[in-house]
Amino acid sequence: MLNEFAYAGDGDPHEALSRARDLVRRVRTAQRATWFPLLVFAAVTFAAIPIERYGGYHVVTCRAIATPQGRGLGCVAYSNALFVYWPIALILSYVGIAAFYAHQSRKRGVGTRVRPYVIAGIVLAVAVTAATVWVAHNASLSVDAGLPAQQVSDLAGRLARPTFAIGLALLVLVWAERNLALLVFMVGYLVILLAPVTFGWVLMGRWAFAPQLVIPGGLLLLGAIGFAIAQRPARLSPA
Amino acid sequence: MTGHPAIGLDDVVHQRVRLGILAIAHEARRVEFGFLRSNLELTAGNLSQHLGVLENAGLIAIEKGYEGKRARTWITLTKAGQAALAEEITQLKRLISQVDRAGKPHA
Numbered sequence: 177m178l179n180e181f182a183y184a185g186d187g188d189p190h191e192a193l194s195r196a197r198d199l200v201r202r203v204r205t206a207q208r209a210t211w212f213p214l215l216v217f218a219a220v221t222f223a224a225i226p227i228e229r230y231g232g233y234h235v236v237t238c239r240a241i242a243t244p245q246g247r248g249l250g251c252v253a254y255s256n257a258l259f260v261y262w263p264i265a266l267i268l269s270y271v272g273i274a275a276f277y278a279h280q281s282r283k284r285g286v287g288t289r290v291r292p293y294v295i296a297g298i299v300l301a302v303a304v305t306a307a308t309v310w311v312a313h314n315a316s317l318s319v320d321a322g323l324p325a326q327q328v329s330d331l332a333g334r335l336a337r338p339t340f341a342i343g344l345a346l347l348v349l350v351w352a353e354r355n356l357a358l359l360v361f362m363v364g365y366l367v368i369l370l371a372p373v374t375f376g377w378v379l380m381g382r383w384a385f386a387p388q389l390v391i392p393g394g395l396l397l398l399g400a401i402g403f404a405i406a407q408r409p410a411r412l413s414p415a
Numbered sequence: 416m417t418g419h420p421a422i423g424l425d426d427v428v429h430q431r432v433r434l435g436i437l438a439i440a441h442e443a444r445r446v447e448f449g450f451l452r453s454n455l456e457l458t459a460g461n462l463s464q465h466l467g468v469l470e471n472a473g474l475i476a477i478e479k480g481y482e483g484k485r486a487r488t489w490i491t492l493t494k495a496g497q498a499a500l501a502e503e504i505t506q507l508k509r510l511i512s513q514v515d516r517a518g519k520p521h522a
Contacts, residue, residue: 180419189507189514192431196504202454203442282482285447286439 202322214400219394228257241295254312262338297345307336339392428503437500440492448488
């Protein structure tokens with residue numbers, strides 16, 4: 177038979193394709209370092225907590241409002257951390273992640289596809305800063321606009337969080353690493369961030385923002401530990 | 416293509432080791448000699464021979480350099496190499512589908 181003749185020395189076509197796929201899987205395993213960006217962003221998120229608490233606020237606008245105790249002053253303000261700490265921390269993180277992947281690439285002997293992730297991350301870091309400015313200025317308009325407008329404003333506020341931008345950029349890493357486990361993890365992460373999930377933890381006053389950072393930071397840290405354990409054999413095996 | 420898929424197979428590409436080199440280089444974009452040697456389980460001399468065949472056919476580019484004091488050889492797929500690999504995979508899939516069809520009992 178012609179087929180048997182053509183593959184007399186190199187196995188059948190099923191075997192040839194299967195072997196090629198196996199080699200591709202080995203390359204992908206060697207390219208992955210999912211734990212590292214997750215760990216970096218967990219650290220960046222936890223470090224933001226004291227900075228957001230003690231970094232000061234910028235007041236956008238104040239107006240007289242009616243309160244149960246009588247007339248008072250309602251102000252829209254945002255943390256300075258959103259405009260100074262987060263953009264700098266995110267961009268430095270992406271530069272560090274790119275350097276880590278380049279180092280790992282040289283060490284393991286395989287190229288890396290991390291560039292689209294780093295570019296997407298930096299673009300999103302800039303976009304989220306711009307979105308935060310927009311949300312901060314438009315939040316003042318929704319004070320008198322009723323409940324639906326307030327809900328839209330809350331959702332916009334969650335979308336404009338740096339922790340959401342981190343998650344969106346990590347979806348590009350899912351593609352770059354062809355990493356299904358990371359996709360599942362990131363979908364869960366983004367759903368928890370978008371839904372007003374607090375795990376029953378509600379703080380008032382100046383620490384009210386803390387769950388918005390502790391929950392994503394904790395998820396990223398758990399993810400980093402999980403992927404570090406899952407990818408450990410690949411890291412320990414010789415290149 | 417209307418002929419038998421096996422006729423469209425390129426001897427340079429469909430050889431077992433060389434197909435492996437192209438598959439790895441395509442996925443990795445840039446791959447080091449040592450990674451190829453350990454994953455294809457070849458001796459350095461044997462791998463060099465296969466790389467020479469692929470380089471002469473214009474399917475890969477070989478770049479030699481140093482990292483510190485250590486000599487490193489990096490392999491990248493050329494555009495011709497990408498096209499050849501894509502064609503090989505297409506032909507293999509056609510061949511498999513023809514073999515599968517031939518193996519099915521007639522209605």
